Amino acid sequence: MADPIVDRLALIGIGLIGSSLARVVRQQGLARHIAVQSRRPETVARARELGLGDSYASDPADAARGADLVIVSVPVGASGTVAEAIAPALKPGAIVSDVGSVKTSVVRQMAPHIPDGVHFVPAHPVAGTEHSGPDAGFAELFRNRWTLLTPLPETDQAAVETVTRFWVGCGANVETMSPEHHDMVLAITSHVPHLIAYNIVGTAAHLEQVTQSEVMKFSAGGFRDFTRIAASDPTMWRDVFLHNRDAVLEMLARFSEDLTALQRAIRWGDGDMLFDLFTRTRAIRRGIIEAGQETEAPDFGRTPGAGKPDPAAR
Numbered sequence: 001m002a003d004p005i006v007d008r009l010a011l012i013g014i015g016l017i018g019s020s021l022a023r024v025v026r027q028q029g030l031a032r033h034i035a036v037q038s039r040r041p042e043t044v045a046r047a048r049e050l051g052l053g054d055s056y057a058s059d060p061a062d063a064a065r066g067a068d069l070v071i072v073s074v075p076v077g078a079s080g081t082v083a084e085a086i087a088p089a090l091k092p093g094a095i096v097s098d099v100g101s102v103k104t105s106v107v108r109q110m111a112p113h114i115p116d117g118v119h120f121v122p123a124h125p126v127a128g129t130e131h132s133g134p135d136a137g138f139a140e141l142f143r144n145r146w147t148l149l150t151p152l153p154e155t156d157q158a159a160v161e162t163v164t165r166f167w168v169g170c171g172a173n174v175e176t177m178s179p180e181h182h183d184m185v186l187a188i189t190s191h192v193p194h195l196i197a198y199n200i201v202g203t204a205a206h207l208e209q210v211t212q213s214e215v216m217k218f219s220a221g222g223f224r225d226f227t228r229i230a231a232s233d234p235t236m237w238r239d240v241f242l243h244n245r246d247a248v249l250e251m252l253a254r255f256s257e258d259l260t261a262l263q264r265a266i267r268w269g270d271g272d273m274l275f276d277l278f279t280r281t282r283a284i285r286r287g288i289i290e291a292g293q294e295t296e297a298p299d300f301g302r303t304p305g306a307g308k309p310d311p312a313a314r
């Protein structure tokens with residue numbers, strides 16, 4: 001077990017990400033004390049049953065008081081309200097971070113509330129599943145995954161280093177970039193793919209209603225993969241699209257143009273165009289696997305037990 005990186009860690013929000021952090025922090029000994037917060041008494045009670053923390057609160061300020069590192073793991077649309085609530089309780093020298101899937105909006109919402117003398121290091125672990133809540137977390141979630149940090153140019157370097165060591169302790173690889181760049185990259189690699197999944201499952205469900213066909217019953221592998229992604233948390237994803245609006249709309253416009261080109265190729269029987277694109281995309285996937293960034297068949301949520309709490313980590 002490594003030396004603790006911080007004395008007192010406050011986890012504001014204890015869903016999939018907050019509870020995965022609680023488990024890995026406990027397992028790796030990254031903090032001496034874990035203060036857990038959640039709004040709803042039922043969730044606090046469940047976190048207590050699971051033994052996720054050393055102390056429990058429903059008021060975010062109570063959890064954040066005296067913490068060296070505060071990690072906010074709530075839907076991105078709630079990050080400003082949470083920052084405002086914890087601000088009076090933050091001690092000088094504390095570090096505030098988050099895990100939100102969108103960064104420009106989170107910085108805009110949270111930064112104005114961060115008191116002088118407190119460091120703000122926004123972060124995004126690019127790791128997750130379609131499950132949510134404190135039961136869904138597991139200690140291995142961040143292992144060999146990226147965590148992207150988006151500190152502002154004036155952010156204290158020592159605070160960035162502490163947050164980097166923290167995520168490395170959780171098993172992640174860490175890279176730093178601007179919030180704007182982050183939001184562009186994630187729009188095409190994560191946000192638009194989720195929108196496509198929500199859309200195709202919605203379209204199929206609509207067809208099912210209209211024709212009484214057996215779309216769902218006989219769905220092939222590709223569609224099943226979409227249904228997994230389209231089962232992701234509605235609140236979280238509503239907030240992602242509302243808060244990364246510009247980048248998502250820009251990437252969607254590009255996507256629609258390319259889709260129209262494919263539509264045309266199909267209509268006019270341009271097999272070469274289809275074959276060339278599919279050959280290039282196959283090479284991209286194989287390149288990713290060869291670079292060791294992905295296994296042949298990611299298994300999130302498919303194997304019974306995957307995505308469930310890790311009893312050894314409690």
Ligand SMILES: NC(=O)C1=CN([C@@H]2O[C@H](COP(=O)(O)OP(=O)(O)OC[C@H]3O[C@@H](n4cnc5c(N)ncnc54)[C@H](O)[C@@H]3O)[C@@H](O)[C@H]2O)C=CC1
Pocket residue numbers: 012013014015016017018037038039040043073074075076078082099100101102124125126127128129130131132133134233236240
């Ligand atoms: N689910 C995923 O795969 C990933 C999620 N993220 C980000 O992590 C953050 C948390 O997501 P999850 O842990 O998946 O969500 P979750 O739904 O499992 O947990 C959310 C937590 O936030 C609390 N919460 C919800 N609304 C709130 C509000 N209005 N005010 C205060 N607290 C509120 C809930 O009580 C719960 O404790 C989000 O910002 C999301 O974008 C980042 C990487 C992956």
Ligand SMILES: O=C(O)C(=O)Cc1ccc(O)cc1
Pocket residue numbers: 100101125126127128129130190229300
């Ligand atoms: O479940 C999946 O396939 C995901 O893509 C998980 C995920 C969701 C949101 C993020 O910001 C990062 C990762």
